[in-house]
Amino acid sequence: MDHLFTVEGALAAPIAPTALAAEGLLERQHLQEWVIANPQVLGESVLVITSEFDRWADTDGVPARDRLDVLGLDATGRLVVVELKRGTADRDVHLQAITYAALVSRFDLDTLAQAHRDFRKGRGEVLELSECRQRLLDHVDGDWSPELLQRPRQVTIAADFPKQVTHTVVWLSEMNLDIDLIQVGLWRVKDQLVASFTKVYPTPEVEEFTLAPARIEAKAAAQKLEERSRARNAVHVIVGAGLLPDDTLLTLTPRHGVTEGIREEILVWVGEDDSRASVTWNNNTAKPLMWRADGKPYTPTGLANHIFTSVTGRKADGIQGTTWWDVDTTHVPDTVDPEEWGTLAGTSLAALAKQLSSTGKDWTSLHTLLTAVPAGRWTTYGDVATVIGSHAVPVGTHLATCRQCPNAWRVLNTAGRVSPGFRWTDPTRTDAPAEILATEGIRFEAGAADPTARLSVDALKALAGN
Numbered sequence: 001m002d003h004l005f006t007v008e009g010a011l012a013a014p015i016a017p018t019a020l021a022a023e024g025l026l027e028r029q030h031l032q033e034w035v036i037a038n039p040q041v042l043g044e045s046v047l048v049i050t051s052e053f054d055r056w057a058d059t060d061g062v063p064a065r066d067r068l069d070v071l072g073l074d075a076t077g078r079l080v081v082v083e084l085k086r087g088t089a090d091r092d093v094h095l096q097a098i099t100y101a102a103l104v105s106r107f108d109l110d111t112l113a114q115a116h117r118d119f120r121k122g123r124g125e126v127l128e129l130s131e132c133r134q135r136l137l138d139h140v141d142g143d144w145s146p147e148l149l150q151r152p153r154q155v156t157i158a159a160d161f162p163k164q165v166t167h168t169v170v171w172l173s174e175m176n177l178d179i180d181l182i183q184v185g186l187w188r189v190k191d192q193l194v195a196s197f198t199k200v201y202p203t204p205e206v207e208e209f210t211l212a213p214a215r216i217e218a219k220a221a222a223q224k225l226e227e228r229s230r231a232r233n234a235v236h237v238i239v240g241a242g243l244l245p246d247d248t249l250l251t252l253t254p255r256h257g258v259t260e261g262i263r264e265e266i267l268v269w270v271g272e273d274d275s276r277a278s279v280t281w282n283n284n285t286a287k288p289l290m291w292r293a294d295g296k297p298y299t300p301t302g303l304a305n306h307i308f309t310s311v312t313g314r315k316a317d318g319i320q321g322t323t324w325w326d327v328d329t330t331h332v333p334d335t336v337d338p339e340e341w342g343t344l345a346g347t348s349l350a351a352l353a354k355q356l357s358s359t360g361k362d363w364t365s366l367h368t369l370l371t372a373v374p375a376g377r378w379t380t381y382g383d384v385a386t387v388i389g390s391h392a393v394p395v396g397t398h399l400a401t402c403r404q405c406p407n408a409w410r411v412l413n414t415a416g417r418v419s420p421g422f423r424w425t426d427p428t429r430t431d432a433p434a435e436i437l438a439t440e441g442i443r444f445e446a447g448a449a450d451p452t453a454r455l456s457v458d459a460l461k462a463l464a465g466n
Helices: 027-037 093-104 109-121 129-139 163-174 204-209 213-232 234-241 260-271 300-312 349-355 364-372 381-388 392-401 433-439 457-464
Strands: 004-008 011-015 046-053 068-074 079-084 153-158 179-189 192-201 248-252 278-281 289-291 325-327
Touching: 004 179, 011 179, 027 046, 027 068, 027 079, 046 109, 046 129, 068 093, 079 093, 093 153, 093 163, 109 129, 129 300, 163 179, 163 192, 234 349, 260 300, 289 300, 325 349, 364 381, 364 457, 381 392, 381 457
Parallel strands: 079 153, 153 179
Antiparallel strands: 004 011, 046 068, 068 079, 179 192, 248 278, 248 325, 278 289
16 A cells, blocks of 8 residues: 655655545546556557547447547557556456457557547547558557557556456466556645556566566567667668768668569559659658659658558558668769768668667767877778767768868878868868868878878777777
8 A cells, every 4th residue: 555645854744545536536537538648657658549449339249338448559569458447446347358458459550540540530630541550650669560469458447456356367467368457546635636556466576577478478579579670760760870961862672561573563663653763861750751753751661651552552561661762872962972872872771770770969979089180190981980880971971061070171081082072161161171181291192192191990999098
């Protein structure tokens, strides 16, 4: 039992608990709204799909008065069935939750998207069905898994639970069902009501030492999905690293989520109109792709789904769109050195994100390193990137726009030449970087800097204090 106190210095006065019914608070209008507004009480990263759901009434024979209180979706792709009781739970509350879990286990992406659209419409937010589908897909950290949908997690929230419920839930967990019991408490502190949500089963000790098979499966699935999510989250990684300049050209190569036959159909369809085969990149985490076929912005997965549907006439399910778009091999942005760009050309967004998953946008280490590069020596974008844990392209992009980077003229391409993308941040400067390097003692032959004056990676690490 929880004990709450008001504290004033050395004095601690106990606060008497109250109840929702005693305070005139209702199950649907109050407790349910608390949960919808604060889905973290249901677990980490839960998206509320709908509430008061009863659309199965006509098809499955369940009376319309039986409504699922709250339905959520967690980041692993599992549904969360929530049953609410403002007082002590009924002795058969777990049977209600099991019934609802069985019903929603047959739901697919379209059913859930429709339910979410209706739910948001009832709250004043008008969304297209396609937007709801994408919201659900984006919420899942990895590929959408119809198999995981068949194993919903159950959460029952009540003021208290009779022993019949707790004993049965323990046994059901051992029999491979995933069930949480959460106790809601209420206190009145002067004129303010304070609510608490405490998980009473499973306790951390139970979860650690007597984990039900369903939880073990969910944990394994979450780990697997986490690995896959690196590619799906490529947009955030690439934008965060500053890897691709705006207007970078990407080309279409259908991969994940299609059979060989459908892949060939897509390529034939693309061949009918060249504009369908490419997009331009913009550093926008919401919709970074501008499709040349219609001039509209898309997410990588959203556009892949659109193309799939255009070709097959069917709705896509679970495509990982970041595997479909490759950096164009023939188009080099003006601000990027062609030799450094060659390390990215032909690589998919998913592969780029995997390579750069640890790259960030804090350039303090770069500034510190460049400050230490002495006159009479030079280095390369790639070597600098290696030392600071980045990539040559974002380093070059940053140097071209940063007004605080010291000694930027001492960074050359791998051939020892000034990058064609080099820009003075001071537009009034007209001197050439090679001229400054020459005055610092570096010899140039046929436009290339003396290779003996190049700092090695080890020398750069020493300068950085690594």
